[in-house]
Amino acid sequence: MKKIDSLRTVFDKPIHRRGFLLGSLALPLAACGGGGSSNTTSPPSQLAATIRFSQATSGALLNSTYAGLSYEKTHPNLFIPSNANLINLFQLLGNNILRLGGNSTDQTSWNGLIPGTTAITQSQLSNLAAFLQATGWKVIYGLNLAGSSQTPDANNARQEAQAAAATLGNSLIGFEIGNEPDLYVSQRGYRPSGWNYSNFLSEWRSLAQVIHSVAPGIPLTGPASSNEYKQFTDPFAHDAGSSISMLTQHYYIANGQDPASTIGKMLQPDPKLAAMLQAVAQSAAGAGISFRIAECNSFYDGGAPGVSNSYASALWALDYLFTCALNQCQGVNLHGGGSSVYSALIDNGTRITAVNPLFYGIMLFTLAAQGRAYQVDLSVTDPSANFTAYGVSRQDGGQNILILNKDSSRSVQTTVHFASNIQSLKQWTLTSPALNSQTGILLNGAVISLNGGWNSTPPIVSTSNGSLTLSVPPITAVLLQSA
Template structure:
């Protein structure tokens, strides 16, 4: 697919015009602020700028006109939304059929994909093969199986690569395949191999070629032990071009999904000082890398999956990763991934980590954090094809974005996200004339920096997993398919045709 840049005509408010290929733009330094990434929006925003500052004068009312575009991204299905947890969490009282609060919260997101991975994959050992790390036993997999059955979720299951033998990996794979059954989506071998030298798992000079040889050895043993379970990989931290892209070529017949990770301040980003403002602004490298990954995975059965992501590395940043801003950020990021043909995402983190979607203490759920509300709103989009929108804005300095879904029932969904701290956007949304009734979902918070008080349809998501807002969507009428609607500051609104 060839992506195009769009230029907003601010004087006449005409639809934006296509002007130049994305590759040409990426090969040219960007110094101007008047551009949008059109049919597949720049990650995290539909336009440059953001926040409420930058001018002492009162700005004119910002207006926007929006309609569903023809440009289509990935299909949104049950498996698109996912969570990612450290493998060490299955050696606890967390994932089991008795943790009703956690089960209820997972069900709030539909039937998604749970990735069991993270750094603890290579710090855990099946049946104590490596006595220096966490010992994993069959009983832990049994408990995980009960949890998956209770939630209806499937799992990507990680297996140690840093210190393991082919026979031990095969034994674990065989048991996991037997106990998890249809809940097992795939195996993932190792975690972030591009950091193995840095983490002292491998000596200096160890390279991608060494990794590939080791991976193939374990993969062969796992395939023999559990031949019906697909493999994914390489689950790299940030060396996309040195590991992930060649891995897709070298193992294409052995894997069904290419995977990689993303954090706002990883090695492929600008490494900014974490802040709410930074979180809500575009990371130009994100879309570049997603495009490279999805193109590399085009021949694979399940394409590319962002199997681990979150706001900032090292468990996030308090006052940023745990704020209401993260709920708006995650909506943008997931849609950016979908519109660039990523097949799914897994938000990482747990316990009391700043970026955790669900916090817990010793396995007991404490809170659904603001970012969970973003996941929940995304889950309401229903199954269908992700779509870009035709978007005309009167002010390219406001941090506003919009996305769409063409549902399987031929209905339309449009998501509007105003991330500006002080200005509203008066929108005109053009649905087909035949659509005359709309259901409206509102995601709100006290401020972008709030860590509590977030509401979806006017109700909180409670620690026991309950939520009273399912039947509280507002009903609206269109005028021959056209709807006029003000989007308040720091608010996301989902419009669903009835």
Template sequence: MQTPPPTSEARRRLMQWMGALATTELLGACGGGGGGGGNPAPSPAPPPAVAPGTPVVSATGSLGGATGATLSSRFAGLSYEKTRLAIPLFSASNTAFIRLLQRLGPGVLRIGANGVDLSSWNGLVPGLTPITPAQIDAFAACMQAAGWQVIYGINMANNTPANAAAEASHVASRLGSALLAWEIGNEPDLYHSNGDRPSTWSYADYLSEWRALRSAVAAAVPGVPFSGPAAAYDTARFTVPFARDAGAGVPLLTQHYYRANGQDTSSTLDLLLSADAALPGRLQSLVAAARTAGMADGLRLAECNSFYNGGAPNVSNAFGTALWVLDFLFTCAVNGCTGVNLHGGGNGSGYTPIADSNGTVVAARPEYHGMLMFSLAAAGMARAGVLNLASDFNASLWGVQRSDGGINLLVLNKDRNRALQATVSTGLGASAPASFDPLWLTGTSMDAPTGQMLGGSTVAPDGSWQAQAMAAVPTRDGSVSVLLPPATAVLLRSL
């Protein structure tokens, strides 16, 4: 059977993967320098070396029969506090930020979080951060330049239907087709405990208030979908009932996720890298609720990251989060999620994929490099894999059945001290491709906040990045074998 030609998305991903044209392409899209090449192709680089004396553990693996969501660059998006509209991050002139968004591909950015209920359109509520038309104009220009869609949050805790409608009218007029959905409020299941509502406030009260704001916004801007309820944790009393009660025009069910409290001393990198046994079942129940309710866009974790309260200091910014985010994204995908939004912003020692200082990008963090690796793999149907290993060895295997007919394999070695010799069956037998193209994710140590490299290069703060060419990994008897040093990952793309 002849392999079908790559789709436009797969072709763009291939160019970015190889690095030959990706930097020029992105710089040109942002008005940067350009120029074609003509230089000879560099000699293939060797794979990461395993230090002498490092113990090596061997394992076999294969992709299971279970498949999940169909992946694209829209799957792994970003989330920001709405109050950050008041700083010069979201601007068409912020080319570094736009290039970093473009690296991840056309994506979905959610603007809201706690900041949505701490801000007020045109300063209606004293003491809250004013959101102005000029800020929205700049935000819309930034999103349109990047080619990203937006889930836009509207204040629920301190707002009026008339003010919500006025804000929605201006936002929709500027974002246009980039506006994916409205989100009203943030984590309403915490309103009764954080002072926004009395202790007696219930889901029924929430639903009544939500419907009033929704009606006002829908009347002002007909036809734009809604999402919700953006609950922090209470799936049983908020998210599942909301799926049942939201009604037409709400195709997207949203929920938040964090592994644990970043202020607890037990919130370590080792905890983060250990599997959250409760997550698959929780996702499956929410996916089922969305399906039963006929919500066409399914379930999206519209805000998530490592640990809540901004992350665990000097843990949530470490290289290990690049490995964690790969596992997390694939776990969500194979359990039916249709997308996630990694929360971030600022330059503290907690979490953020893109670090910025008052809007100026200062670093693409390790987590961003993991997201980029996922984005480069995300061009088809997600598949779970199984590695046959001793229980004390932390490693994982994922796959993507690509839309262009090929297959991607992702192997992660999360052991700090031991190397992994992984032999993975492609499941294709004699029809397996002759070789796979490797892309490596490495760091100086699991705990290091800097020094991460994808394809032998670090993504620069200005968004530039070019992967090194590496020798193809041959298949043998339908399997591919790779040696992973401690704390590394490799993405193998069939040629």
């Protein structure tokens, strides 16, 4: 959860072009509660689009581990084997990855070894292990780097790493040492003025050696930078790439407490995100390791009320996740927990109290995530329409296409061309009363309940030699899967 407005960008979706614009640069949202700019020129009342599945430009491989969740480390009482509702909700997202970290990583210690920090206990670890076994999820587990008196605590790292490795077993896929070290001086006060990347690298290596001595089979990840990817993440890939299995970076659009953090801003493209993704992906590839956005969401500091918990956040997530995939990022963890409005699931510390719209977006993405992401060829009669589409070449040989119409008033008559031998399609539809709605969201006409209940069978539609024409209503997402 970030503190620096000036270093935050506006939003992700890079402008993909294959003859036509894959998305929009204008977004009329004045009537949608998002604070969009007014437009004195009326847009065309009718829209038409053509989508062709293309395998010319490929992205990352997608599966159920791609879009996971991230929670603060001080949330252990939620992850217990008796929390049946949370277990059921997690299982809706398949065998996935949980990241336990956040700012609280550097505010916790094993049994309270570091004065002034929250104690992590063996009982909590055992509950987490049982919860992970029940869900089929794996965990990236954060360890304190900040320490005390502006110095890392090697004894704490040794004891907690040893206990976590022994307790979590094969559910533990990596340790994350510290959280957002690029903010240790400017925002956290953990280190004195002048402390920099070189100091971080030295401290990280010292704890990495300690952790490796007691948990030699557990991979390390990092550096979990907030935003300084050029100063921290890219050089870390070069300097520590041989010591880690996963390069990690964080991303948020802007400060959720800023009045300018609106639905309109959330749904606007942000080419700066694509630049970051491409740079970090290149650094990871050069080091021969994977790359994951281990913490992200719409707006930081808990999100923007009425925005981060609106239906628009579900559409944002779909665009964001595919943008990451098309730019070679190999996984994402969406941060949340507690009553923060940006959380996919709201909880009171021990149980789930609400399923936010964001969860629906992650759920639809997970249904689509069955193979390699591909950019599609897309044309729209009005290039300013906020209309995007993405393809997936499935591992079973099938094809998926996700269509997002974020226009608040216009339907889009859409012709979709799959491979000519595809004769029928499953159709999943995500709908809501309005972009700013916080309730009434339906996935294939069904609500996802607090107990994880959701039962909907997608209708089957026929194609003509692989082609289908359908009307995509305003603010609607449609996933088409070859049957």
